[in-house]
Amino acid sequence: MASGDDDDPIIQEFDVYLAKSLAEKLYLFQYPVRPSTMTYNDATHLSAKIKPKQQKVELEVAMDTMSPNYCRSKGEQIALNVDGTTCDESNLYSVKMMDKQTLTSIQATTDTSRYAVAVIRKGEIHLTPLQGILQMRPSFTYLDKADTKHREREAANEDGGSSQDEAEDDVKAITVRFSRPESEQARQRRVQSYEFLQKKQAEEPWVHLHYHGIKDGRSDHERQYLFCQSMGTTENTELVKTPGEYLAMLMPPVTEEKVVKPTGPSNVLSMAQLRTLPLGDQVKTLMKNVKVMPFANLMGLLAPGTDSTAVLRCIQQVAMLVQGNWVVKSDVLYPKTSCSPHSGVPAEVLCRGRDFVMWRFTQERSVMRKEVAALIKLPPEDVKDFLEQMSSPRVNRGWEFLLPSDHEFVKKHPDVAQRQHMLWLGIQAKLEKVFGFSKEDFAPKKDSQADPVHVSGEQRLKTARDGARDNQASLQRDLDARRKGPAQKPSGAASRITTSTSPPPVCIKEEPLSESEDEAMDLSDNAGPGLANGSLNGYPGSPNGSTSDTQNGGHTGGPGPELQDFVRSTFRRHFVLTFSEMKRHLNLHLASQPPGHCPFGTVPDRTLQDAILFCQCRQIVVPFPPQIKLATDEQKVFGLWESGETFDRYRQILFELFSKNYRVRKNVVMARLNQELGDDVTKSDVDRLLKDCCTTQGGMWYLKGTMQS
Known part of the structure; x- marks a missing residue:
């Protein structure tokens, strides 16, 4: 102890007193969003109020509107948004300008037993325990008021909503419901809910206070209560504790404090906690x-670099695809043990009703609430809940789906869209049994543009034969008219008569042409003049197919220029394609054309292959293993041989490698390029070449379309 005294000498001794006059009234205010040099001491405090049980304080502080840092136009705009143009006592800002702000408190800690x-004063320390430590922050409730005003103005502009909603409100006014006895489990959930807690907090009345500045005389008077008031009347007792006990009193052993979570809604989670x-x-x-939500927005909320494939797997577990957007599943919102907060309807019934609303939005952009409520037979509050979750009301148009259709997602993920379509078909079958309707009752309205028609091979064959027969009869009538001469031609008659109509847009199934179809496609060779152009550059019997013999090149034995341009542009994008893949691109292009516009018409395999070879492409004979069984079209692999670029030589060397083996390693490609072109070949060149022409699996590289499991 002696050595310790030498190292830590006593400088001064104080008598410690415990002051209790303000023990239950003393609060420490902190201002975490304001620098310590910018105090509110000189600011004008307009009002103050407190809720003692909740330890909630609100201070109303005037703003210096004459300060050079104050933006007058912004202040006027905020006041206009909050109060509008009316002048009455309920206005928040009486001078048509934001001239004050409200500071609201939150508890920094709930346990202040160790703070004082x-x-x-004169060698004495006087301690007063703290009742609470509060952090004062600016309140933005005026923005909520401005938002409420905005919604009221919108509602007024819409004349109070649709007449349908007014009719439902009338029905609601005379509806009689009997509440069921509340179970203990339901009561506990209600008591623990955020809405209940907010209601309990709102029940405590505000106690209005009068603020006194730091230099005010009343403040000086109150500060005197920070000193112990009974120093002269109470006899000081000598401390009888041992040094160890006294030290333990001053510094009690560290114990884990029970963390009391602040009161808040159970569904609020910060992005940091979410990740x-x-x-x-x-x-x-x-999703809850x-x-x-669109899929792109979901990816934006997740951490950067998240795998979209993994997200797709997860989203399908909790949501359904509606018009290309994801809508949370009903059983996620309404678990089995839950019930409606409005009517007490069990979760199973709620899920069926909400699934029906979701299914209707897969059929149409808008639905009528009255029709939905009449069919699912749920209380109006629950039906409105369903609709507000995924749609918004429109004047005289019912409820329209909340988001525009996301066609890009459907195009990018056709497998997911197809799987979701099959799920909806299963849900539709269940809904039809439960609610007793048929899908014809809600047949979607036809759009002005006809839907694509899927035509089978037999139908295409019949169409080609009928078109050839009609064109041949038309040509015969032309020849007869020419032999009779112009004197016998009916006045005003056309030299050629066609009785065809524009065909619907066609989506041709991806199936190999049969021999009979090939025969039908080659009818142009025996159908007389003028039919070659009809079979190659337009639908048989169409206006494009009934032009003169020499228009658009006629039948010259080679592919038309439009077909050549399409093939050339396709290979410049993909570089390597199997014959069946090329036919698929052609069919997709035909299907995307507007009705009546058919640049190629029906293209036989022989013509398409001629067009490929005509566009500086070559067939690459890849030696497939004998155990791999492929269709004839899959064994035909074509690659872009010449495009006028210096990179053509790289592709030619690669194609020569694949003519000897159906798979190669990257180092083999690099070595061969260095051998043929010298040491100027870089790694990036090889990477670009393989990316353009190949796919990889297990460390080996395969030409596109040839990798088989």
Whole structure:
């Protein structure tokens, strides 16, 4: 102890007193969003109020509108948004300008038993325990008021909503419901809900206070209560504790404090907390809160670099695809043990009704609430809940789906869209049994543009034969008219008569042409003059197919220029294609054309292959293993041989390698390029070449379309 005293000598001794006059009234205010040099001491405090049980304080502080840092136009705009143009006592800002702000408190800690305020006077320390530590922050409730005003103005512009909603409100006014006895489990959920807690907090009345500045006389008077008031009347007792006990009193052993979570809604989660969860829980939490979301927005909310394939797997567990957007599943929102907060309807019935609403939006952009409510037979509040989650009301148009259709997602992920379509078919079958309707009852309205028609091979064969027969009869009538001469031609008659109509847009199935179809496609060789152009550059019997013999090149034995341009542009994008893949691109291009516009018409395999070879492409004879069985079209592999670029030589060397083996290694390609072109070949050149022409699996590289499991 002696050595310790030498190292830590006593400088001064103080008598410590415990002041209790303000023990239950003393609060410490902190201002975490304001620098310590910018105090509110000189600001004008307009009002103050407190809720003692909740330890909630609100201070109203005037703003210096004459300060050079104050933006007058912004202040006027905020006041206009909050109060509007009316002048009455309910206005928040009486001078048509934001001239004040409200500071609202939150508790910095709920346990203040170890905190006190100390003042020193004449060698004495006086301690007063703190009742609470509050952090004062600016309140933005005026923005909520402005938003409410905006919604009221919108509602007024819409004349109070649709007449359908007014009729339902009238029905609601005379509806009689009997509440069921509340179970203990339901009561506990209600008591723990955020809405209940907010209601309980709102029940405590505000106690209005009068603010006194730091230099005010009343403040000086109150500060005197920070000193112990009974120093002269109470006899000081000598401390009888041992040094060890006294030290333990001053510095009690560290114990784990029970963390008391602040009161708040159970579904609120920060993005930092969200990203600590597994990916599936992140997706589920986001969908439960947002309800309806495009896939691109979902990816934007997740951590950068998240695998989209994994997200797709997770989203399909908790949501359904509606018009290309994801809508959270009903059983996620309404678990089995839950019930409607409005009517007490069990979750199973709610899920069926909400699934029906979702299914209707897969058929149409808008639905009528009255029709939905009449069919699913749920209370109007629940039906409105369903609709508000995924749609918004429109004047005289019912409820329109919340987001525009996301066609890009459907095009990018056709497998997901098809799987979701099959799921909806299963849900539709269940809904038809439960609600007793048929899909014809809600047949979607036909668009002005006809839907694509899928034509089978037999139908195409019959169309080709009928078209050839009609054109041959038309040509015969032309020849007869020419022999009779112009004197016997009916006045005003056309020299050629065609009785065809524009065909619907055609989506041809991806299937190999049969021998009979090939025969039908080659009818142009024996159908007389003028039919070659009809079979190659237009539909048989169409206006494009009934032009003169020499128009658009006629039958010259080679592919038409439009077909050549399409083939050339396709190979410049893909570089290597199997014959069946090329036919698929051609069919997709034909299907995307508007009705009546058919640049190529029906293209036989022989003509398409001639067009490929005519466009500086070559067939690459890849030696497939004998155990791999492929269709004839899959064994035909074509590659772009010459395009006028210096990179052509790289592709030619690669194609020569594949003519000897159906798969190669990257180092073999690099070595061969160095051998043929010298050391100027870089790694990036090889990477570009393989990316353009090949796919990889297990460390080996295959030409596009030839990799088979």
